[in-house]
Each structure stands twice: as structure tokens, then as C-alpha cells.
Amino acid sequence: MGTWRVVDLFSGGGGMSYGFHAHPGFEVVGAADAQLGKPSSPRGSLGCNLTYAANIGVMPVEVDLARVDAHLLPDALGLAAPVDVLAACPPCTGFTRTNANNHLVDDARNVLVRRVAEFASALQPRVIVMENARELLRGNFVHHFAALADDLTEQGYAVHASTHVLTRFGLPQIRERAIVIAVRDGLPLRTLDELWAGRAVSPDALTVRRAIGHLPGLRDGAADPADPDHATPRFASAATRARIAAIPHDGGSWRDLLADESLHVHLTPAMRTLVRRGDLGNHPDAYGRAKWDAPAATIKRECTHVGNGRYAHPDQDRLLSLREMAILNGFPSSYRFGRVGLANRYRHVGDAVPPLVSYQLAAVVSWVLSGVRPALADAILPGTHLRADDLVDAAGERAAA
Template structure:
């Protein structure tokens, strides 16, 4: 079964992005990542290569993904481009943009990118992996366009795979961020599927390990546009206008939101945008509460999305500094190790590399579960922690008898 070098299991990553899923396997001693593929499309109208995520991938994995369009490349041509015939583990995480509920249009219109999900079965048939892993928005399994997953499920079952799938809140597994994701694991009949729940059976994470404070408070204070002298990724963009900077400065520290601007009279109400004013007029203050919001020190971060590189896109402002959270801060909150490198020249794209990614803190655990499936050896709970991330061995606590009964 082992086909990598040094008797390790081989891994190919499709839709590899900036390497979030790959890095978990790359860092695990049981695996060797032997190939990856990504067309580097920021959005359907973008030119191929515009996202520049393959440079980030290469900086951290040491191999360059092939830039092929997985919506059209044949399995035969993909194998030729990757220079592989078969593989032990296939990671395939198609874009979630067409499924996620953050785009209200997704409840009504079936995005063309959603058809990438069933195409994974074509590549599985050609590469013959023992295990397939897929991560996506929860709506892949719960939304209006479930048919794409059902098509994939049918084709994989016909190829002899058994599927385990579910929706997970990733704070359960130590990520300091509220992030709900669908995870699918498909295994051949001779492989016993092991899941994240199996890894964590009998254990839980200390709540103190899940806060923004714990994850990023040690990083230096910054002004907008300032770069930390010791870490080029600890940088936040300059504000496009002084008005935006003044608006963030007017929002209370440690969890404040745009709705707090209403409490300061004329002095702060002048910072309300036209969209905010319309919500006020309609009495719908619950709509988009995180826009221009600050993170709270003693809570997990909100979901870090691909367009997290602007304070107007969510609760991405620093708890106390009057700026967007830096690239490094958001990367740590999304489970990247503190020394992860980001390539390309566009800071906005680097933020997308973070927001698009499977959190490496989680993908290392996925790799640990897959290794257990392939070898039959259960790892110790302390062995599933990716070094350099915010999760530590002391954060993992045994579940007591009362908790198990509940």
C-alpha cells in the first residue's frame, strides 16, 4: 500500500490552494505529499494564475503544484502532469464559494463551481487512493444543492468506497475560531475509517485555549501599514481613507461593533455608512452585525472567510489596535503555524490564501486519523498537535465521567 519514498504513504492534493490541507499531511511523519494541483483562480472571471496561491504552497511544501483547470482536465492528463500513477491518499477540497451561506444567492442559484465536487470521483477512479478526504462549507451536506455531494457519494460507492461525513464546529478540536465545516472521508473496503471524533474520544479542549487572547496577544502592536521587523507576515493594510480609520477608532475595544456607533450621538453616528443607515431606518440592527466589528479577546474569532482582508467584510478588526488584524494574526487564528510563509506580491491575495484554507491545525489531525486508518495504530492524543500552532498538549483535558454521561 505504501507508495511514497522512505516507506511513507503518498498524498496528492487537488484544489491545493495555499497548502492548508497539504501541510497537515506534509508535517506528519507517516506521509509524503507527492503532487498537487490548483488553477489559482480568485473568482470565475479571474485570469488563471491570478490568485498566486501556488507560490505560497511551494514555499511551505517544497513542491510546485501543477496549474491545471480541474473543471476540464482529463484524469489521464492530470496523472501525466502530476507524474503519478496511483496514490494512497487523495485530498480534494473544491471551492466552497458556491455552497456557503455567506452568499445569499447560493440558496437560489447553483454555482457552476459546485460541479467540481462530483468530478472528484473521476480522479479517484484514475488514482485509486485507499483514502479520500474532502473539506467544504457545511452547506455541501445541508444546503439546497446537496445533489452534487449525492452524485459524488453514488460514484464513490460504486467504486468500492465507504463514506463517513458530517458537519463539525472546529473549536471542538482546538481551533480558536468559530468555523463550521463539512468533512467527508471515503475509505476502501480493506481500510477501517477513523474520524476526528475517534481521535478525541475521551478528551476535550480547555476553553482558555480557544480565545483570541491566547492565540495572538503575544504579537506586537501595529499601526495600519506597519510591518513587524521580525516577521514580514505580521502586517496589516493601510486604510484606503481616513474615514475608515476614524470609523474603526470610534468602535469600542474588545468586541465592539458598528451598532455601538449609535450610542455615541452625533460624535460617532457620523461614521455610519449608507448601508448601516438603511438598516437603522428599517429597524434591522441584527443584519450584518460583524461588519466593521472588533474581535473580542476572550472569545474565539469569528469565521475567517476568504475576503477577510478588509474591515468592512466582517469582524476582522483588532481587539484594541485601530486596524485590520494582520495577515499573521488571521493565519494563527485559522490554525497555521506561526512561521508559515505566504508568497506572491498581493497582500489581498495572501489574506485569501488564509481564508480559503483548511486550517492546518485541523488537517494535521485529519492526517493523524488517516494514518490510524491505514496502520491500525491509534496515536496518543498529544501526537495529534501540529507544532507551532496555538494548541498545546496542556490544553487537552480528559473528559470526566459526568461529562461523558451528559
């Protein structure tokens, strides 16, 4: 293997890049992100480039990838084309089913998917990788991906796209994502499914307990003196604190409050409206606790509040800490987050491609470029909860990789 050059666009807090950075076959040579917290936020407000630089050693260029002339991008990055790998993960916010409006309205940001073909034309990568929400391939606006695939095919790429629940690859979280790999120059097209053929992960390695059960306890609003990223925000109100304290440990949710009339005082107005409608199924995870012996629920961008999902600790009355969220999203325990506001650091995690998976993608890309199939054990990212002895064969027996 040589050292293959990687450029990461829409680079965020470095989740995709870190997998390539940690792999001995690759060097990340450039990245770009506009650092937008929300569409209405000013550029730079998210602060993700500080997190990226702290871990990858490259400061991304702050540029609006919706507007920049694609053929000026290599100069903006200080690079000469071609590069070996282009990682490009446009925002998934306009596709994800967590926003019900996405089934009806084609978000303006979705056009960024097709722009990746323009960046490919400028940078001439041999391999392209992309990760996005499942709805990129299955939703009402799949024409954006179809247009990208057509454009890349015209440029000489073979394109493969599929959806996966990432527990398949060892992530201790129910996270369903689309993964795209495109290759050119007659290179063989390899996939994560091929890397994992005949292998799986032992179920006991996919649990919240296995991932974060060893971390020290915290109160809300506290931080671990030994790890400033093992920190959790203080509840905004005594009512929220009391509501979480009333919810049963180890997988309970707000719906458990309905069983005891004395606990109804903790119901929010929105909860009471759902009860009146008899519509309890649309928001089952709000104010929910993680369950020790199961994977975590999907960690979304707005994971910084217990009301936004099953984000309360299994038995401590607080939000899962930034470090706990990061580990559950496949980050190594040593990952450092830039000194920006805690809410934005949570967004760096929720927005990210899990590094545990991007390291496996790097192994697949090394297979494409070198022709040498990697051992699956060598595709397990060091510093994460996953170990080589967690691999099992089709019969569930511990298997050599």
C-alpha cells in the same frame, strides 16, 4: 508506518497538504490548483501556488480541474497511480451561506464536488479526504455530495461525512465545516470524532488572546521588521480609520455607534439604511473588533477589509494582520506566504483548510492505513497555539492524551 503518498487537488495555499507534510507518515507528491482569485479572474492571478511551494516543497501544477481529463491528470502531475491519499477540497464559494444567493442559485463551481470521483478513479487512492462549507451536506444543493457519495460507493469506497464547529478540535475560531473521509479495500473507517473521544479543549485555549496576544503591536499599513507576514494594509480612507477608532475595544461593532448620536457621523450609507429598516441583525460583524477572551469569528476568503466581518484588532485601530489571521485559522507561526499582493495572501488564509485540523486528519488517516491508533497529544500540530496540556477530559479536568 510507511511513507504514504499524498496528492492534493484544489490545493490553494497548502492548508490541507501542510497537515500531511508535517506528519512523519506521509509524503506529498503532487498538487494542482488553477489559482483563480475570482471566477472572472485569469488563471494564475491568486498566486497561491507560490505559498504552497514555499511550505510544502512541491510546486503545484496550474491546471483547470473543471476541464482537465481526469485520466490524464496522473501524467500531468508526473505520477503513476495508485497513490495512498487523495485530498480534494473543491471551492466552497458556491455552497457557503455567507453568500445569500447560494440558497437560490446552484453555482457552476459546485459540480467540481462530483468530479472528485473521476479523479479518484484515475489516481486510485486508498483514502480520500475533503473539507468544505457546512452547506455541502445541509444546503439546498446537497445533490452534488449525494452524487459524489454514490459514485465513490460504486468504486468500492465506504464514505463518512459530518459537520463540525472546528473549536471542537482546538481552532480558536468559530468555523463550521463539512469533513468527508472515504476508504476502500476493506480499510477501517475512522473519524476525527473517534480520535477525540472523551477529550476536549480547555476553553481558555480557544481565545484570541491565547492565539495572538503575544504578537507585537502595529499601525495600519505597517509590517513587523522581524516577520513580513505580520503586516496589515493601510486603510483606504480617513473615514474608515476614524470609524474603527470610534468602535469600542474588545468586541465592539458598528451597532455600538448607535448609542451615541455624536458617533452617527461614522455610519456608512448601508448602515443608515439598515437602521431605517430596523434590520440590525443581518450584518452584526461588519466593522467589528475581535474579542480577546473568545474565539475569533469565521475568517472568510474576503477577510482583507474590516467591513467584511469582525476583523478589526481587539484594541489596535487596524485590520488583523495576515499573521494574526493565519494563526487564528490554525497555521503554525512559521508559515510563509508567497510574495504576491497582500490582499491575495489574506485570501490564501481565508480559503484554507486549517492546518491544525488537517494535521489531525493526517493522524486519522495514519490510523486507517496502519491500524495503530495515534495518541491525541501526537495529533497536535507543532508551532500552533494549541498544546498537549490544553486537553481536558469530559469533566473539564486536564487530561493525559
